[in-house]
Amino acid sequence: MLDHVSIGVSGIARSKRFYDAALGALGYRCLSEDETTLGYGKDAVAFWLGAVATPVPADSGSNLHFCFVAPSRQSVDAFHAAAVGQGGSDNGGPGLRESYGPNYYAAFVVDPDGYRLEAYCARPTAG
Template identity: 35%
Template sequence: MPFAHLVLTVRNVPKAQDFYAAALKPLGYKIQASVLDGKIVGFGEHSPELWISERHARKTEEERKALLKDSEQSGPAGELVHLAFAASSREQVDQFHVAAIAAGGTDNGTPGIRPRYAKNYYAAFVYDPEGRNIEAVYMGDA
């Protein structure tokens, strides 16, 4: 069964929103929802599939301060996250890479075939502004 949605906790929602809106546009994603005064934003083709959220967005200000103080020793927000989006063509993978870099991402693998993954695995990788490894992949051409 497929996932209904995924939530990424981010340090800076406006910056992440700008990055993901630009990077995912070539894949057909757009902002589908924004709740809690923009503290949570959902992206998708037809409905929100990827949400970005301010840490502890649903807590009161006092609860948030206490939780953030307790978690100051944790690693970077993006540490160990790899998120791959399906593309419908190699051109979409290429466009994703260009858009993600232009939106402030850092190259982690230019578009191309990755034969160590699969014979037709055409992908590009970009670190988002908080260090998450974001990928677009297409496997349709022989």
Template identity: 40%
Template sequence: MIAYVTVGADDIARAERFYSAFLTALGYRLEEYHGDLSYIPPVQPGQSQVSPDFYVKSPFNGGPATAGNGAMVAFEARSQSQVRDLHAAALAAGGSDEGQPGFRASYGSHFYVGYLRDPHGNKIALFCSNPDEPGRDG
């Protein structure tokens, strides 16, 4: 089980504006610790945490934060409309577009996804695969 995912940031305030634009809408709670950001996923009453925490931190070695080539973190939304709304909110909060929300021929017929880059270049996906919503072919 993955316990946490960390991305680097040189400007924590810009990173907080970007990530808070969509993670809080997905139920994540923001905690700050020593100037870094910890987004804690929602936990249903009576259940233990099953999703990983998401951390945004200044690099420990003091060097600049850089994005990993081929690295991406994906967050699941409840609906296709939420993917579109959160993608737009993240763009307005300083992100850049890496692929507008929609269906992709490479994935299943109900996999609806939008791609972003955070202000530091980290790639983020917002997706929904709700079988109760219209699919790519319907």
């Protein structure tokens, strides 16, 4: 349904460090970069970041978040550790969310601009 999503960030360099680490743990990388934009994906850009003076204000009650597919439960763990290690905030550590489904393994963080992010793996084992 969606081809890509774009968000505004307050600092491209800070965002690059954060997203290179967090999304890199999931097998995604920066495929496009210039002074004001970054584009992340696996084979094509699906997540764009653009430098803006005023990013959308963080609102934990909005239910807005971005969920990234993870290839394994270990990569969900790595995503969470990398995101927190690069200035993100914990918003729910890695683990099963059985109320979402029997194999819903996810972790939740907030990026340095206040965007809520999730990494999710549906695989039934720790692999």
